Amino acid sequence: MDARITLRVDGRVRPLALDTRTTLLDALRDHLSVTSPKKGCDHGQCGACTVLLDGRRVVSCLILAVTCDGAEVTTAQGLAQEGEPHPVQRAFLEKDAFQCGFCTPGQVCSAVGMLEEVKAGHPSEVTDDLTGPVTLDDEEIRERLSGNLCRCGAYVNIVAALREEAES
Amino acid sequence: MIPFEYLRAGDPAEAVAAVAGRPGAAFLGGGTNLVDHMKLGVAGPDLLVDVSRLPLDRVEETAGGLRIGAAVRNSDLAAHPLVRERYPVLARALLSGASGQLRNVATTAGNLLQRTRCPYFQDVTTPCNKRVPGSGCSAAGGYTRYHAILGASEHCVATHPSDMAVAMVALDAVVAVLGPGGARTLPLAELYRLPGDAPQRDTVLEHGDLIIAVELPHLPFARRSAYRKVRDRASFSFALVSVAAALDLDGGLVRDVRLALGGVAHKPWRATRAEAELRGGPATEDAFRRAAEAELAAARPLPGNAFKVAMTRNAVVATLRALAEEGR
Numbered sequence: 001m002d003a004r005i006t007l008r009v010d011g012r013v014r015p016l017a018l019d020t021r022t023t024l025l026d027a028l029r030d031h032l033s034v035t036s037p038k039k040g041c042d043h044g045q046c047g048a049c050t051v052l053l054d055g056r057r058v059v060s061c062l063i064l065a066v067t068c069d070g071a072e073v074t075t076a077q078g079l080a081q082e083g084e085p086h087p088v089q090r091a092f093l094e095k096d097a098f099q100c101g102f103c104t105p106g107q108v109c110s111a112v113g114m115l116e117e118v119k120a121g122h123p124s125e126v127t128d129d130l131t132g133p134v135t136l137d138d139e140e141i142r143e144r145l146s147g148n149l150c151r152c153g154a155y156v157n158i159v160a161a162l163r164e165e166a167e168s
Numbered sequence: 169m170i171p172f173e174y175l176r177a178g179d180p181a182e183a184v185a186a187v188a189g190r191p192g193a194a195f196l197g198g199g200t201n202l203v204d205h206m207k208l209g210v211a212g213p214d215l216l217v218d219v220s221r222l223p224l225d226r227v228e229e230t231a232g233g234l235r236i237g238a239a240v241r242n243s244d245l246a247a248h249p250l251v252r253e254r255y256p257v258l259a260r261a262l263l264s265g266a267s268g269q270l271r272n273v274a275t276t277a278g279n280l281l282q283r284t285r286c287p288y289f290q291d292v293t294t295p296c297n298k299r300v301p302g303s304g305c306s307a308a309g310g311y312t313r314y315h316a317i318l319g320a321s322e323h324c325v326a327t328h329p330s331d332m333a334v335a336m337v338a339l340d341a342v343v344a345v346l347g348p349g350g351a352r353t354l355p356l357a358e359l360y361r362l363p364g365d366a367p368q369r370d371t372v373l374e375h376g377d378l379i380i381a382v383e384l385p386h387l388p389f390a391r392r393s394a395y396r397k398v399r400d401r402a403s404f405s406f407a408l409v410s411v412a413a414a415l416d417l418d419g420g421l422v423r424d425v426r427l428a429l430g431g432v433a434h435k436p437w438r439a440t441r442a443e444a445e446l447r448g449g450p451a452t453e454d455a456f457r458r459a460a461e462a463e464l465a466a467a468r469p470l471p472g473n474a475f476k477v478a479m480t481r482n483a484v485v486a487t488l489r490a491l492a493e494e495g496r
Contacts, residue, residue, distance in 0.1 A: 001173050020174045020216075023203070043204055044270060056243075056272045062203045063273065066174045067196070067218055114268060122247040125263040125403070130252040146403035147267025 005069035009034055010078025020066045025049045027065035028075065036077040036105040040149070047148035050106035050113075051075050057113025059147070076105030079112065088112050088165055095161035099152035107148045111162055114144045118166070136166035169206045176218045180346050180380055186217045188348040188376025195219050195378060197239065197278035200270050205283070209292045210299060220275060224380055227251070232386025235344075238277035238379045242332065243268070245276060255384060257393035257412050261335035264397045267404045277379035280333050280343070280359070283370060284326035284434075285406055287311060297323045298367040312472035314406065317480070318433040318464075324367030325470060327431055328360065329406050334430035335395055337438050338412040339384050347377040356382065360435030367434070389416035389424060392495055396487040397430075398479055407431035409480045415451070415491040422446045422455075425488075429463075432480055439463045442484065451492045453485060460484035 001020045006013060007027070014032055025042075028034040028051070037060055040048030044062040051060045052074040060073075079086035085093065088111050098104040118140075123130045126143045134140065141162045142155075150158065177183035187193040194213035196202060197220050205211035224237035227248050234250060245251055246262035266274065274282075288294045288306035295304035307315055307325050315325040333356070341356040359371050373379075393414035399405040410430035416423040425446045427439040442463035449455050460481040467477045 001171050003174060020172055021169045021206075042207065044200060047267065047269060050269055057269050058273050059200075059267075059269045062200050062270075064174075064196075064199060064203060064216075067176075067199070067220065110269060113272075117243070117247075117268065120247070122243070123252065123259070123263065125260065130256050130259055131249070143403050144268055147269045 003066045005066060007065075007068060007070075008072045010073070010075055016065070018065055020064065022065045023061055024051070024053070024063040024065045024068055024073070025060040028060065028073070034075055034077065036075045037109075038102055038105060040103070040106075045149075046103070046106075047110055048103050048106040050109040050148065052109055052113055055113075055116070057110050074109070076108045079108065086112065087168070088115070088161070091161040091165045092158070095157045095164065096154075097157040097161040098150075098154050103148060103150045103152075107145070107150065107158060110145055110148045111165070115162075115165065117144070136162075138163060141166070170212045170214065172213055173215045174218065175215065177222060180219070180222055180224070180378060183217050183219050183222065184346050184348060184376055184378050186215070187378070190215050191375065193217060197275040198241070198273040199278075200266075200274045201278065201282040205290075208290055210283075210290060219378065230383065232388075234384045236276050236382045236384070238275060238381055240276045241272060242266070242274045242276070242279055243271040245332075246271065253391070255335070255339060255387075255390050255393065257338060257390065257395050257414060258332065258335040258384075260395035261331040261397075261410075261412060264395060264410075265331040276332075276382055279330055280336075280356070280379065280382070281371065282330055285314065285329045286326040289326060298326060298363075301366070301368045308470075312470040314408065314431070315470055315473055316433045317467045317469045317473060317476050318429075318437055319362045320434065320468065321363045321365065321367070323365055324363035324434065326363070326367065326434060328370070328433070328435050330436065331395065331397065331407060331410060331430060333360075334410055334428045334436040335412040336382060336384070337436040338393075338414060338426040338428035339387060339390060340426070342383040342385070343379055344381040344383065345373065345377050346380050347374060353383070357436075357438050363434045370434075387414065387426070390414045390426070392416070392491055393426070394487055394491055396483050398483055409476055409483050411480075411483045411487040413484075413487045413491060415488060415495065417451055417492065417495045420451055422449055422451050427484070427488075429480060429484075432476065439484070441465075446488075451488075453489055456485045456488040457481065
């Protein structure tokens with residue numbers, strides 16, 4: 001069954017005709033050649049496909065593209081502005097927060113979404129006071145990014161990159 | 169994945185009519201469970217009726233309580249100021265489930281209706297009475313670490329995976345349903361069923377029934393409530409066992425209590441025996457232990473999960489002890 005939708009991807013309007021079975025991840029990668037979101041597990045468990053959908057971090061492998069008509073999608077490659085890396089991307093570079101790089105676009109999008117959640121005052125499971133302000137310490141960073149796996153094990157430097165970003 | 173038609177419903181009545189009129193149709197909320205099941209071959213709807221954008225995405229204050237729209241995202245519900253203030257057990261339960269990305273998509277009703285993570289249910293190459301009635305239960309004699317110790321049957325030993333629902337059952341939540349025959353409400357605890365000889369049915373809902381809201385009653389002492397989750401890794405993992413509790417103290421006595429258990433049964437398990445044991449008694453560790461043991465007297469663990477009986481008892485004691493200390 002075919003459907004016609006329009007997405008705004010990394011600032012560009014992209015009309016699409018696709019099978020209703022197509023996930024947002026496959027629409028981005030296979031229909032639009034936007035390949036920064038990666039297909040890891042394809043079951044919502046690894047976070048490699050994380051993008052920002054209308055500003056919120058989501059796993060694009062479990063979302064049907066047909067449900068996203070009119071939505072704004074930002075991928076890791078769309079975070080850079082005029083060739084300048086996003087501050088989170090810069091922090092990943094400076095702290096050597098990756099090895100093979102496969103999970104990195106998802107890590108970066110997840111981190112950008114997570115920082116917005118912190119800015120909005122949203123608690124996490126490890127926040128002591130549910131109604132108080134949030135201090136983004138290492139425990140908070142680890143908990144909030146638990147939806148992104150890194151099989152190279154670059155976690156220590158990912159936490160370092162975000163600690164720096166949280167302090168700035 | 170088999171081909172399917174897609175319909176974005178304009179209002180709840182249209183959604184109900186569209187699903188009720190077609191045996192192979194299904195509602196689509198956030199899709200974090202259903203889309204996965206379609207990929208795995210566990211589910212194969214021929215029509216998806218998208219209810220995620222219906223105007224059911226608000227949390228409204230009622231007489232002392234809250235009415236939570238079915239399409240409210242798990243992350244938004246956990247972050248809602250009134251949930252954090254009045255029902256910390258619910259905020260904590262939500263935050264302990266899944267990952268940040270999934271909570272941003274998963275809906276309230278979808279969370280309630282998510283299906284078991286029994287590995288045999290999710291693997292279409294193995295027999296499973298829940299997926300294919302009458303085909304047998306592969307968990308019996310198989311891997312049962314995450315399976316039930318209470319209320320199971322020879323046909324199914326699966327557990328309900330939700331954290332949020334455990335908190336809501338403890339809070340006496342009520343579910344508002346719109347069906348082909350009209351609107352009705354029922355206690356959340358009565359939405360779920362035990363497997364018996366029909367484990368393919370998780371709930372009492374009929375085809376075409378749409379959950380439109382969850383109502384939380386006024387419960388002032390829920391301000392002192394907690395959710396404790398025991399699992400194999402510290403985050404992004406389903407519960408081995410979990411405890412949702414609210415405690416109302418009168419000096420050293422338990423004036424009132426709400427207690428529910430997760431990861432132990434086919435449904436979120438309201439610990440009514442333990443509650444009865446606790447009410448009016450001393451708020452001491454011994455009393456908490458006796459109450460937990462009273463609830464667990466009916467436990468029938470499997471070879472792979474006998475540890476969960478002691479784990480549940482200890483989790484109940486630890487949760488109530490922490491709440492009692494918080495009150496002193």
